[in-house]
Amino acid sequence: MWADETIAKPAARVATREGALALVAEVDGVMAELGKVLEVETARVRAGQIREGLAEEERKSALASRYIQGLEALKTNAVALARLAPEALERLKQRHEGFAQTLETNRIVLATARAVSEQLVRTLSAELDSGSRPSGYAPSGYGQAPRPAAGSALVVSKTL
Template identity: 30%
Template structure:
């Protein structure tokens, strides 16, 4: 089926069915984002990353339905106003879940950066010579600082 045919099929779908399909995709997306947020809060990054393919597919599905709904909104307002209202409420739940998800992701990123900075600092301290300079303080040689660390990105 061509893209034009898929768009036409969505645009001519009965109002209630279109809204129901969008609501189903939206609900599944909110659920997977909630699961991801829960896993991230628990520090289970690897498990959370397993949800990425599902989240991506569900987001694409929902965006396709949302665009179709925007194209035929006047018809939906006439034929299925209650279904359209439910969909708007669901979209608000998605926005709330996305905000929470982004907040948890930002926190996880900050924690990871802090851990990496602490490790780099400790590695750099271990490499420094512990001798006193002419001023009677421990000399710091910037060239002895950590030159980098390896990070396992599979996590």
Template identity: 50%
Template sequence: MHKAEPLRVADRITAEALVAGVLGNMAALESLLAEEADHVRAGRLREGIAVSEPKAALAAAYMQGLEVAKANAVALKRFHPEGVERLRAAHRRFTAAVEANQTVLASARTVSEGLIKSLAEEIGRAQMPSGYGKQAPAPSPYGRGVRSGPLILSRNL
């Protein structure tokens, strides 16, 4: 198995194609990020999560395009300087879109964690009977000596 030769920009046509490819991936990824944020803001988490697979593929293609552009920075500047400026401007807008998306996802994660922690505390309080004497968890209805374990929170969302 041999490694593919990296793209080398040697003329204006190749430079334009590289810039167009990176800009296209960036625009598609920005659109997916906005869609994901809209779903999460509206509480449609399942739809928001469904975007993650195409988002990962587009992000990989975008990062690969950026690496090729960086490797060919001198040639891009020589053959297509206006394309380099378009890439810079688009990258600034894209960075802002990524930050907005990350803010929405962090807010949703914080709210979700707060809800789960509140639920776990309520479950814990419900297992402690009130009465006289030493406080002890209520016996489990599922068998002798077996109690429900703690509520587990997954941070992989």
């Protein structure tokens, strides 16, 4: 077990309709809040505001953890929920479909931003490196010696 992991408490058993409705409402609330965070992150990353988009990473992580725990509680109490609050469970399933679309859009946007960033770094590195390679051949048939000034280092500032 890692030092930063916490032991999840087992989900409480639902025995009443009120308990079933409360569990569904709790999971629905966490899912809605996480969806809002994901939508804001997606919009900011799409706009190129990467730092601002990823600013709520801790909150997103905490909400995701609560959401997973809620799903586990729903699984544990699936039979009771289907018997005690079938309409609330059905509404939650429908809302979950919309949440899944939000999550997938967020995943695609983040993957695209990562791919673009990696490509920019590769392109920049290739351009910097191209000046250090010979661009032609010397009379002896070998490449010309690299120019001493062409081998400059790549410096990236994380404080921009």
